[in-house]
Amino acid sequence: MAKPDILLVGPYPEWDLVELEAQYNVRKLYEAEDRDAFVQDHADGIRAIATRGELGASAELIARLPKLEIVSVYGVGYDAVNLDACRARGIRVTNTPDVLTNDVADLGVAMMLVQSRGMIGAETWVRDGSWGTKGLYPLKRRVWGRKAGVLGLGRIGFEVAKRLKGFDMDIAYSDVAAKPYAEGMTFIADPVELARHSDFLFVTLAASTVTRHIVSKNVIEALGPEGMLINISRASNIDEEALLAALESGALGSAALDVFEAEPKLNPRFLELGNVLVQPHHASGTIETRKAMGKLVRDNLAAHFAGASLPTPVL
Numbered sequence: 001m002a003k004p005d006i007l008l009v010g011p012y013p014e015w016d017l018v019e020l021e022a023q024y025n026v027r028k029l030y031e032a033e034d035r036d037a038f039v040q041d042h043a044d045g046i047r048a049i050a051t052r053g054e055l056g057a058s059a060e061l062i063a064r065l066p067k068l069e070i071v072s073v074y075g076v077g078y079d080a081v082n083l084d085a086c087r088a089r090g091i092r093v094t095n096t097p098d099v100l101t102n103d104v105a106d107l108g109v110a111m112m113l114v115q116s117r118g119m120i121g122a123e124t125w126v127r128d129g130s131w132g133t134k135g136l137y138p139l140k141r142r143v144w145g146r147k148a149g150v151l152g153l154g155r156i157g158f159e160v161a162k163r164l165k166g167f168d169m170d171i172a173y174s175d176v177a178a179k180p181y182a183e184g185m186t187f188i189a190d191p192v193e194l195a196r197h198s199d200f201l202f203v204t205l206a207a208s209t210v211t212r213h214i215v216s217k218n219v220i221e222a223l224g225p226e227g228m229l230i231n232i233s234r235a236s237n238i239d240e241e242a243l244l245a246a247l248e249s250g251a252l253g254s255a256a257l258d259v260f261e262a263e264p265k266l267n268p269r270f271l272e273l274g275n276v277l278v279q280p281h282h283a284s285g286t287i288e289t290r291k292a293m294g295k296l297v298r299d300n301l302a303a304h305f306a307g308a309s310l311p312t313p314v315l
Contacts, residue, residue, distance in 0.1 A: 004305055005042065007065070009051040012074060016294035020050065023302070039064050048072060048301055053095070054263070054281065056080020062091065070304045072297045075284070076100055076156075077234055078314050079207040086315055093315040094300035098155065099292035100284035105159035107283040108232040111256035112200055115228060115277040116143050141226075144168055149198030151191055151215070152205020152233065153179050160202050160232075161185060172197050175205075191215070195222035200230060207234035217242035220252050228254045232283045235259040244269050247276060258283050 005025045012020070020026050027046065032038035039061065046065045049057050053075025059082040062068060070092040071081055078095045086093050114120060118140040124130075125137045148164045150157045150173040158181065161171050165184070172186040173179075174194045179187075188194040191214055195201050201223050205211055215229070215238040223229060229252065231238055240261050246252035248269070256277040260266035263281055270276055284290065299311050 004047045005045040006048040006050050006301070007039075007042065007046045009049060009057065010055045012050070012052075012294060012297075013290055015291065016074075016297070019294070019298055023298070024048075026050075048304070050074065050297060050301070051081070053077035054080060056082075057086075058082055059085040062086065062089070070094070070301065072300045073314075074293055074297050077207060079234060079236070081314075083315060091315070092304060092310060092313065094297075094310055094312050095314055096293040096296040097312055099296060100289045101155045101159050103286050103289045104156050104232050104283040105163060107258065107279070108156075108160050108202055108204070108230055109163045111232075111258070111277055111279065112202075112228065112230055113143060115230075115254055115256040116141050116200075120277065121274075143200075146170070146199040147172070147197060149173065149188070149194040149201045150185075151194060151201060151203050151237075153182055153185075154204065154206065156232065157202065157204035158182075160204055169200075191219050192222045195219045195227070196224075198223060198227060200228045203229070203231040203233045203237050205233055205237060207236050212236050213239040215239060215243070217246075220246045223252055225250055226253050228256065230256045232258050235261045235263065240267065247273050 003023060003025050005027060007027050007029055010030050027042045029035060029038060043064050044067065047067050047069050049068065049071045051057055051071065051073055053073055057071045062082060062085045068091055071086060073081060073095040076095055076097045078093060081093055083093065122137050144167040147170045150161050153173040153175045157173065164171055172188050172194055173182060174188055174191050188197060203215055217239060220242055243255065244267065247255060254275040258279040259281050270278055296312060303310050
């Protein structure tokens with residue numbers, strides 16, 4: 001039987017590519033000099049799209065693939081996939097939840113610690129000789145015992161909260177409703193009030209049209225000049241212009257960010273700020289988790305082409 005054709009939108013690790021190429025004819029869109037021509041040349045054969053969360057699959061791309069049956073996302077976020085276009089044609093969509101939850105939570109908490117204790121600057125202080133010439137490093141702020149807010153108490157948000165309990169923090173959260181599993185946490189429905197209550201605000205909710213800019217100018221101002229914003233979700237959840245303005249003016253104390261609008265070409269204003277920790281969208285970036293994500297992509301594709309139930313369906 002002929003191998004199905006799949007369109008690989010962006011590169012996967014080599015260990016995943018080898019496995020995919022053993023089972024499918026992999027058409028690598030990201031290597032094409034002329035992407036429009038590449039899609040046109042292969043459109044009639046493509047039955048699946050394998051993509052990454054931040055790359056997704058646009059309505060335009062989906063419309064150009066008449067035999068498309070499934071979009072398999074390498075990542076938990078699928079907001080960049082046009083679900084309406086898929087739904088209209090009965091195209092299945094899958095993602096890779098759960099397997100990356102703990103690594104993302106780990107990085108979020110690590111970012112809080114690194115930024116609050118000034119660890120990047122402290123290393124530079126040692127390396128450039130300032131310790132010897134200027135003396136002790138400037139004092140920073142503690143983490144333990146302070147107030148943390150978690151915006152979105154889903155899988156990742158809950159794992160963040162579990163870790164924060166180890167620092168004896170006062171933990172509150174916002175979600176569409178109070179969660180029965182949020183033992184010992186305070187439910188605050190309004191994100192503005194959650195921010196006002198918090199020293200550290202973690203953004204961990206899934207992105208959608210509803211959550212776009214949910215971290216608004218008002219939320220950022222409520223977090224205040226002593227507060228820290230930590231984003232390990234999607235850039236669209238934050239009003240980035242309002243965030244930059246608040247960081248530049250001091251209306252917000254600091255931020256630790258793993259995601260940005262138009263990444264990897266983030267707004268250069270971020271790089272001019274000393275109160276921002278910037279990371280290259282690598283919250284799930286461990287060997288163990290990326291291998292598990294790749295396997296789940298392949299498992300979803302294999303199940304679809306075998307006519308079996310999909311392990312992690314979105315649609």
